[in-house]
Amino acid sequence: MIKDLIGKLTDAFLKDEKSNIGKLFLIVDEQLTALKSALTTAENWRDIDAAKGKALDLLGDNVSQDRGRATDEIYRVLIRGKVARNVSDGTTNRIIEALAKTLNCKPGEIHIVSSKENNEDEPxxxxxxxxxxxxxxxxxxxxxxxxxxxxxxxxxxxRVAYVDLNGTFRFSSSANSIETSQYGFSTDGTDGGTLGGIFQPEDDYPLPI
Incomplete structure (x- = not known):
């Protein structure tokens, strides 16, 4: 940018970065670069996935979602969830869509059934x-x-009876023959069953929802 600024000078000035006016332009160039960086960051932080700290708090305020003790990562989930819940009609498909948007995952990663479908009697x-x-x-x-x-x-x-966090991995049903299954061992890291398990923090604080 400094070369562009100096290039705009008339021939009455010495077009050299080491000249007095060139040194002034160096100062201006630093300020303009810092301003451009700040504006770019501000623009990027309008995206919920990029915003951090106070900028993320402002996005949460727009949908009346408190942060509480939530980290930036979990606060993003709460904000997306607040927006998704506002358009959910309570049907199973809409619940799945809302949760998928909340967690930024695919709807196919979530499966919800009624207790009756699971051979349980609680209405x-x-x-x-x-x-x-x-x-x-x-x-x-x-x-x-x-x-x-x-x-x-x-x-x-x-009522949500429970959440099954078990993986889908299964061993062969027969010990003496080879069995092909989508729930067995992976062949290339993209197929096969999944293992269960979830992060369990030492301080499992409640969320402001």
């Missing part, structure tokens, strides 16, 4: 049979916190 109850374990671990969300988010997403009067 107005759902069970999360499949949860996005990788997405939860990525943001550092505990099983309890995720269960609370699910409970907040379902319709009033509906």
């Amino acid at each position: 107005a109850t759902i069970i999360v049979k499949k949860a996005p374990i990788e997405a939860l671990s990525k943001v550092g969300m505990s099983a309890t916190q995720f269960s609370n988010i699910v409970q907040k997403t379902v319709a009033a009067g509906v």
Whole structure:
């Protein structure tokens, strides 16, 4: 940028960075570069996935979502969840869509059934049979916190019985023959069953939802 500034001078001035006016332009160039960087950062931080700290707090204020003790990663989940819940009608498909948007994962990573579908008799109850374990671990969300988010997403009067956080990996049903299954060992790291497990913080604080 400094060369462009000096190049705009008339021939009455010495067009050299080491000249007095060139040194002044160096100072201006530093300030303009810093300003451009600040404006670029401010523009980027309008994106919820890029915003941090106070900038993220302002995004949360826009949807009336408190931060509480949540980290930036979990606060992003809360903000997305608040927006997604506002357009959810309480049906199973909409609940799954809302949770997928909340956790920034694919709807296929979540499976919800009613207690009746799971051969249980409790009315107005759902069970999360499949949860996005990788997405939860990525943001550092505990099983309890995720269960609370699910409970907040379902319709009033509906209870979340439990969330199944087991993986899909299965051993062969026969010890003496080779069995091909989508739930067995992976061949290239992209297929096969998944292992269970989720991040469990020492301080499992409640979320402001």
